[in-house]
Amino acid sequence: MNDKIPQGPYCAVFKSLTKKDFLSTINHHMLSFLGRDPQRAGSRDLYKALAYTIRDFLVERWIATQKGYYAKGKKRVYYLSLEFLIGRSLGNSLINLGFYDEMAGVLQEMGYDLEEIREEEDDAALGNGGLGRLAACFLDSLATLGIPAYGYGIRYEYGLFYQRIVDGFQMEYPDNWLRYGTPWEFERPQNLYPVKYYGRVQRYRNNKGELRTEWIETKEIMAMACDVLVPGFNNDNVINMRLWTAKASREIDLGSFNRGNYISAVQEKVQSETISKVLYPSDDIREGQELRLKQQYFFVAATFQDILRRHKKKHEGFDSFADEIAVQLNDTHPAIAIPEFMRILVDEESVPWDKAWQICVGTFGYTNHTLMPEALETWPVELLGRVLPRHLEIIYEINRRFLELVAARYPGRDDLLREMSIIEESPVKRVRMAYLAIVGSHSVNGVAELHTHLLKTRLFKNFHDFYPGRFNCKTNGITQRRWLLKCNPGLAGLITDTIGGEWVTNLDYLRNLEPYAEQAKFRQKWAKVKTENKKRLAALIKQECGVVVNPNTMFDVQVKRIHEYKRQLLNVLHVITLYHRIANGEDTDSPPRTVVFGGKAAPSYFKAKLIIKLINSVAEVINNDSRVGDRLKVAFIPNYGVSVAEKIFPASDLSEQISTAGTEASGTGNMKFSLNGALTIGTLDGANIEILEEVGAENIFIFGMTTEEVEAARQNPDHNAFTVYRDNPEVKRTLDSIGNGSFSRGDTALFAPIVEGLLNSNDPYLLLLDLEDYLRCQKEVGALYLDQPNWIRKSILNVARMGKFSSDRTIREYAREIWGVPVD
Structure with missing residues (x-):
């Protein structure tokens, strides 16, 4: 698979080893690490032994990489994120090391198939x-570009949840991805830091008579580092993702134990370690909110102790701190880092406030990921003040000084003071974390051109006016190493055979594919790869859903988080419309379709979970209607995640990116689909706009209202959903069939909330106002799919023009324009 891919110096180490060397090393790990007889080991044992073997090579290069950072004194980047959805590591590591095919040969000699061994690895459920x-x-x-960087997050013992579909409903089960352990991490008990909560704030005068502040009488837990290594592609660079796991400050209360109260003796340990147990606890109850806040502070506090430990090895004081270190906040979840850093500088390091603030702002960059005001994170003042009392004081002081500047710039504008205050003066006072992140960072970036424009002109207009130049765009990207080279080896191999392997590190090189879109023989090869991928996905659908689908049908796919604004429901309305046409003999010229859904709904999100039930109920009816046959099939693939996505994207013909204009910040699934040759049907939302600009209007299907039209429709009572329902018989038939029990075994109450929401003139996502144009656009899709040579031609051009959407380009822009870090 990798023969034509440029080989880095590290790969030479592998090339020098014989199969016998690898067999010996794998068997050694089987014996020493796992205590297993290699002759009697199973697939999971072999997977772990192989992972330990690869990890040995990674750690040598990681140590060399770290030494290089210190020796060269390079500026370091710290990327703080409450989520890192890395999926599986074995295949990705082998590909980035340039040794996938060689290892497959070693395993074949042992009587195993590498693809089957890879299936033994659980997805790392960290997002x-x-x-x-x-x-x-x-x-x-970051690793591929050789940027000195670290990712910081939490080592969740349980992921979000494991999704099963029971009678069409989503059921949540614990996602215990660590039940067999993971061979990829290194626990670092020497990197153990105290993290404090609660307590009170005390003022005192030091021996110089200066008024000082300290945070006392706190409860304390410990944060222990766990490192997961991330190799760059075919180079010597290996960086690490440092994840924090919670440990009790003491293992057992001996006083309680000696008194015979054994449960109380370990209670503190159990409570302390819940901090890193579960990804994103439900925050619709008070306890969930508090735990989530504690999670955010936990990883931020540990991270900054680690950053300062590393900084102080080579530097005294903080004069050059912002020149040596860049911290990027991935959304508002790590924004509590701003008052935490100020607390350290002012309270612990005695740095004057003004100087500390200058250092703070120079250090932080903030990435915003949402356009919906209700999704912007806020914390009740009472809760934050109880859990982190000193931080609340600091936030109030930041806000006081900030509002003084606003008042000086705009005298008499009390309305602006209220609108821009970090503290929301509502009946329940709340801290606006996005505002804190904007004020405390030198850079605020959106993740697509439209998203950034809307941040500047709507969501944060006052801040953009106040801080001209602070807001900027960094359009999201994806790594082609995982999302083409790894997940779609057939297509990657065809591309490499045709234009060479330079695209793996320079995605713009795909432009060289364009002339081949006009060659019939190349299109035939392209179509053959797609068919093989669809056969594999058809097998997965049969296995997971019990539905037999025809790989020769159009695979129409929407996989992403289930949310009303992403409008899976709009897709379902089209499916029902198609069903009625086919069942009633009204549609004789559209191509057969297999419509695939996947995604999880938040456990407390009633409407999203009901949409999942509707999808599965519609699928049950359609898939069992003999009038339809293979003309239309519907499948909801459960427990959507990275590894499932790697099977879905290569097999997709049509990518559904149909959010209401002005709601999706960017999207990256849209990029993954296009990079794997799917054509997009979508609204002018998020990065769809930039995909349109790159691939050309003739190679994408755009429908629906623009952002401006959406806003106008929301303000215009004459543009209401009921009018569409009343005046369009086909739309009325579709909604009536949902409401009359046709898809709920006669139960007219089950989906009533969905129908009522669709007909409500206050529907914020305007599904019915976009439905008619969506149906029109889907007819265009069907007509083009019947012209297979032209469809494949457009598929090739989509791939060829995806160069902009490499995460390598995105990171270069961050490095150059935000972090001030040189990159080749």
């Missing part, structure tokens, strides 16, 4: 969606 997958792509690019 729940695009935010975490973006962070993982960034780590890959």
Whole structure:
């Protein structure tokens, strides 16, 4: 697979080893690490032994990389994210090391298949969606580009949840991805830091008579580092993702134990270690909110102790801190780092406030990931003040000084003071974490051109006016190493055979594919790769859903988090419309379709979970209707995650990116689909706009209202959903069939909330107002799919024009324009 890919110096180490060397090393790990007889070991044992073997090579290069950072005194980048959705590590490591095919040969000699061994690895459940997958792509690019960088997050013992579909409903089960342990991490008990909560604040005068502040009478837990190594592609660079796990400050209360109260003796340990147990506890109850706040502070506090430990090895004082260190906040979850750093500088290091603030702002950059005001994180003042009393004081002081500047710039504008205050003066006072992140950072970036424009002109207009030049765009990207080279080896091999392997580190090189889109023989090869990928996905659908689908049908796919604004429901309305047309003999010229859904709904999100039930209920009816046959099939693949995505993207013909314009910040799934040759049907939202600009309007299907039209429709009572329902018989038939029990075994109450929401003139996502244009656009999709040579031609051009959307480009822009770090 990698013969035509440029080989780095590290790869030479592998090339010098014989199969006998590797067999010996694998068997050694089987004996020494696992205590297993190699002759009697199973696939999971072999997977672990192989992982330990690869880890040995990684750690040598990681140590060399770290020494190089110190020797060269390079500026370091710290990427703080509450999620890192890295998926599986074995295949990715082998590919980045340039040794995938060789290792496959070693295992074949042992009587094993590498692809089967890879299936033994559980996905690292450290995230729940695009935010975490973006962070993982960034780590890959940081390592590949040789940027001195570290990712910091939490080592969750349990992921978000394991999703099963029971009678069409989502059911949540613990995602115990560590039940067999993980061979990829190094525990670092020597990197153990105290993290404090609660307590009170005390003022005192030091021996110089200066008024000082200290945070006392706190409860304390310990944060222990766990490192997961991330190799760059075919180079000597290996960086690490440092994840924190919670440990009790003491293992057992001997007083309680000696009194015979054995449960109380270990209670503190159990409570302390819940901090890193579960990804994103439900925050719809008070206890969930508090635990989530504690999680955020936990990893931030430990991270900054680690950063300062490293900084103080080579530097005295903080004069050059912002020149030596860049900290990027991935959304608002790590924003508590701003008052934490100020607390350290002012309270512990005695740095004057003004100087500390200058250092702080010079250090931080903030990436915003949402356009919806209700999704911007806020914390009740009472809660934050109880859990982190000193931090609340610091936030109030930051706010006081900031509002003084606002008042000086805009005298008499009390309205602006209220609108821009970090403290929301509502009946329940709340701290606006996005505002804190904006005020405390020298850079605030959006993640797509439209998203950034809307941040500047709507969501944070006052801040953009106050801080001209602070806001900027860094359009998201994906790593082509995982999302083409690894997940789609057939297509990657065809591309490499045709234009060479330079695209793996320079995605713009894919432009060289364009002339081949006009060659019939190349299109035939391209189509053959797609068919093989669809056969593999068809097998997965049969295995997971019990549905037999025809690989020769159009694979129409929407996989992402289930949320009303992402509008899976719009897709379902089209599916039902198609079903009625086919069942009633009204549609004789559209191509057969297999419509695939996947994604998780938040456990407390009733409407999203009901949409999952509707999808599965519609699938049950359609898949069992003999009038339809293979003309239309529907499948909901459960427990969508990185490894499932790696099977879905290569097999997709049509990518559904249909969010209401002005709601999706960027999206990265849209990029992954296009990079694997799917054509997009989408709204002018998020990065769809930039994909349109790159691939050309003739190679993408765009429908629906623009952001401006969406805003106008929301303000215009004459543009309401009921009018569409009343005036369009086909739309009425579709909604009536949902409401009358056709897809709920006669139960007219089950989906009533969905129908009522669709007909509500206050529907914030305007599904029915976009539905008619969506149906029109889907007819265009069907017509083009019947013209297979032209469809494949457009598929090739989509791939050829995806160079902009490499995370390598994104990281270069961050490095050059935000972090001030040189990159080749």
